[in-house]
Amino acid sequence: MTQHEGRLPVSRRTLFRGAVAVPAVGAVAPLVSAPTAAADSISAANFDSAGPRFAIAVLPDTQYLFDADSSDPEPLRATFRYLVSERDDANIAFMTHLGDVTEHGTDHEITLASKTFKLIDGKVPYSVLAGNHDINGSTDDQRGDSPYLQAFGPKRFRGRPTFGGSSPDGYNSYHVIRGGGRQWLILALDWRASDQGLAWAQGVLDAHPKLPVILTTHDLAASDEQGQAALSGHGQRLWDQLINANDQIFLTLNGHYWPSGRTVLTNQAGHPVHAHITNYQDRYYGGAGMIRLYSFDLARNVIDVETFSPWFLDTDPARRSQLGAETIELTGPADRFSVEIDFDERFAAFAGVKAADPVPPAAVLVRGTVAYWRFDQAGLTAAGSDGKALPAGTVARDLTGKGNDLTAAILHNSSADVLSWSAEHHPAQPAHASLRFDGGQNPNRAAVLETAAKAPINSMKFTSGYTIEAYFKLPEKFEGQHAWMGILSWEGRAGDAGKTNGYSEDEAPCSLNLSGERFLQYAVYPSVQNSQPTSWSHALPVGRWMHLAVVNDGKRTIIYIDGSPIARNPTQPSTGIATLGKPFALGGTQSAEKFGQGYYGWLGDVRIVDRALKPKDFMTPAQ
Structure with a gap:
């Protein structure tokens, strides 16, 4: 029996209770197992869009899991099974992939990745964008057709409830999600958005002037070993031509570089923009499908961030490898932290609710x-x-x-x-x-x-x-x-x-x-x-x-x-x-x-x- 046969994913809380049992040094657990029909047919859980708490899952570079004949999609399958089974408990509204789905962007790699993503199609809303390894990295979004575009372009998302549309070239897209009783816009930009792509993005923002925006792209910020991030060259272009003047954009997420890190920038309206880089391809087993959960809490005015690998969590502790046990969860300051945001105050300039008029005294005089x-x-x-x-x-x-x-x-x-x-x-x-x-x-x-x-x-x-x-x-x-x-x-x-x-x-x-x-x-x-x-x-x-x-x-x-x-x-x-x-x-x-x-x-x-x-x-x- 392989490690997943006959087992459905269980609550992460249960998984962490089992995570303390670490095998002896030298004990090796099987790393690859085939998906089973039972595991892959999990139905979508309920999602509460009105409550004050919801989560967005962030999945960075998975390229080493889809690398020619070295491919192993099982860690990503485990991540997707987790997202589907835990959507109710974690109240997961959406998942966003930050690019470099594959290593070379070949038909074989893209086809295998596309088949893996079918595990969450119709069960957890998500977006995908192209990284430089998914397409010809020397081109921008005007590159024309590609295996990536055929698999992850607009036709994949057309008809999905959150999908808002894509740029004419198909490489940029946006989704509108609901969480915490309000709408949010997820803007997914290509590895190299052209001037046409940026004009399209501005049009999306202009058409949704009251929605807070999370901008996702592959290359925006890079970090030093202390986790202090700064804009990359391309990131500076995005900042100058799009982010800085659009106060709606309050959070940016990108992969591409490692190590992970973050910084806070100030836009021309004088408001903070949180820029986060997350990437684990340099980690054991190519990051093993590791995800971040951004848990938005509108009651506490905070976003709590945690990073973990559902694949390692879902492995029997007695069979978990030493390196797998060491990589279950990342708890350093770059990977587990909280961002305090007074959401009403931060969004007031573009989404503020008009103050209610005074209530006449007679209306207050109840029996x-x-x-x-x-x-x-x-x-x-x-x-x-x-x-x-x-x-x-x-x-x-x-x-x-x-x-x-x-x-x-x-x-x-x-x-x-x-x-x-x-x-x-x-x-x-x-x-x-x-x-x-x-x-x-x-x-x-x-x-x-x-x-x-x-x-x-x-x-x-x-x-x-x-x-x-x-x-x-x-x-x-x-x-x-x-x-x-x-x-x-x-x-x-x-x-x-x-x-x-x-x-x-x-x-x-x-x-x-x-x-x-x-x-x-x-x-x-x-x-x-x-x-x-x-x-x-x-x-x-x-x-x-x-x-x-x-x-x-x-x-x-x-x-x-x-x-x-x-x-x-x-x-x-x-x-x-x-x-x-x-x-x-x-x-x-x-x-x-x-x-x-x-x-x-x-x-x-x-x-x-x-x-x-x-x-x-x-x-x-x-x-």
């Missing part, structure tokens, strides 16, 4: 809304210019009309800039405005907005449940002393409400605070139970707008950050809020009925509803 405050002209009596201090006495109207207006007060002889108006806001926030609080410790600085002495919300018990929502942002440089600053609260002493089973009877009956480690703390003394169930978040990021929701269904409380429930939500009963008829406040929390330091950060729209809302009903709906 049971007790109070709704916003800080634009509809909500403030004195909304000013960006950064302008708001004077004491400024009123934030309760837009429900129920009499829960807030009035600004400057505390502790703080300077006027402790509270200012800001045009900053969460992208999904109904009002396009916020308040900037500049509170702090030693000495205490604070500004608060409080309801009037007889406002209805002061004494509401919320025994049937409630939802408190707020948009907020912490400054990018979280400087100064801000431990246990309050964001919002009901005033008074828990002890005066008969609550003795908590941290301190001097605490406010309900408060939202931030610890020194930036853990959000929601501490409430329920109106029914003599307890203090407290929820805690993770360490909150700085420089990022967030949406908060405190949801109580009359039995327990769950805190959501950006529509996601936090981990430490207590299961103990919590019914209502032990309010004492004293004001509700934004920007601070009392202890022994005195405010200390104030909030430090931005605060946007705040809404309180007298029932538990589901995430889909938040001011920022759950995605």
Whole structure:
């Protein structure tokens, strides 16, 4: 039995668990085995195009696997079986070959390569481009017909869902793929794109002005032994005539040279362009069909890159050769790394989504809304210019009309800039405005907005449940002393409400605070139970707008950050809020009925509803 007979590819996680068993030095495993019908008939897996994570597989120079009578396509077959079987788990959107499919570009080599590529035809979308070994390397894309063009030209891809088209000569092509809920353009250029080829490429970009572009070609950058890449002579031409002026191109991939490496260039728009070279033909067994996975994570704003050989992984560890065991995965800085990209920011100039218009207050007043405050002209009596201090006495109207207006007060002889108006806001926030609080410790600085002495919300018990929502942002440089600053609260002493089973009877009956480690703390003394169930978040990021929701269904409380429930939500009963008829406040929390330091950060729209809302009903709906 050969090493693949009767076996289907298994999960890479399973393969790596087996990869630790290395044969003794001198033990030789068979390197060539024939494909089996079972292995080659794997059906295409599912692909999630809407989720925030997807991968693009990159396959560089395979020329030594298709080299006259020394050819051995089995490593590439293993790679293709892996891509098909793992398309679901790894969410592989596409594979791109970087050229030099073969060593000499002969009919024999091209035919064998074409037959091997049939393993992924219709199962994993892919592109191929010509390297200098696939055609006459002294020619450009106007060379005319060739065995390569007959096998890998436009007729191979015509009718495929991702295929967008090719240049008239057939040697340049593009694909449009979908991943992470958006479209991406893969531009595959010949080893030597002519002026006509570059004009065609520019036409493709002009026809798709809002799509981020990954440019693939065979020769663009070369690297030194430390992995620091620089443009080659031809790469400089591509940069000067195409890449530099087209801000859509954010990533380039090429083979041809070794060792692998990367660099970051700056285009004429002042934005980064990541140039990566990947090539393993100098490695054991001609690279053994080694691939890179570029795993795009739009939630984390990062591309995680890993490099490995499915063929070596899929070999029984007991039969794996020493060199095969050593080449399973490459983990050096040139082959395993992460690229941080704020995708929305990087693509904003050409693909930015038009900012949503402000939402009218009436559209935010869902059933049971007790109070709704916003800080634009509809909500403030004195909304000013960006950064302008708001004077004491400024009123934030309760837009429900129920009499829960807030009035600004400057505390502790703080300077006027402790509270200012800001045009900053969460992208999904109904009002396009916020308040900037500049509170702090030693000495205490604070500004608060409080309801009037007889406002209805002061004494509401919320025994049937409630939802408190707020948009907020912490400054990018979280400087100064801000431990246990309050964001919002009901005033008074828990002890005066008969609550003795908590941290301190001097605490406010309900408060939202931030610890020194930036853990959000929601501490409430329920109106029914003599307890203090407290929820805690993770360490909150700085420089990022967030949406908060405190949801109580009359039995327990769950805190959501950006529509996601936090981990430490207590299961103990919590019914209502032990309010004492004293004001509700934004920007601070009392202890022994005195405010200390104030909030430090931005605060946007705040809404309180007298029932538990589901995430889909938040001011920022759950995605």
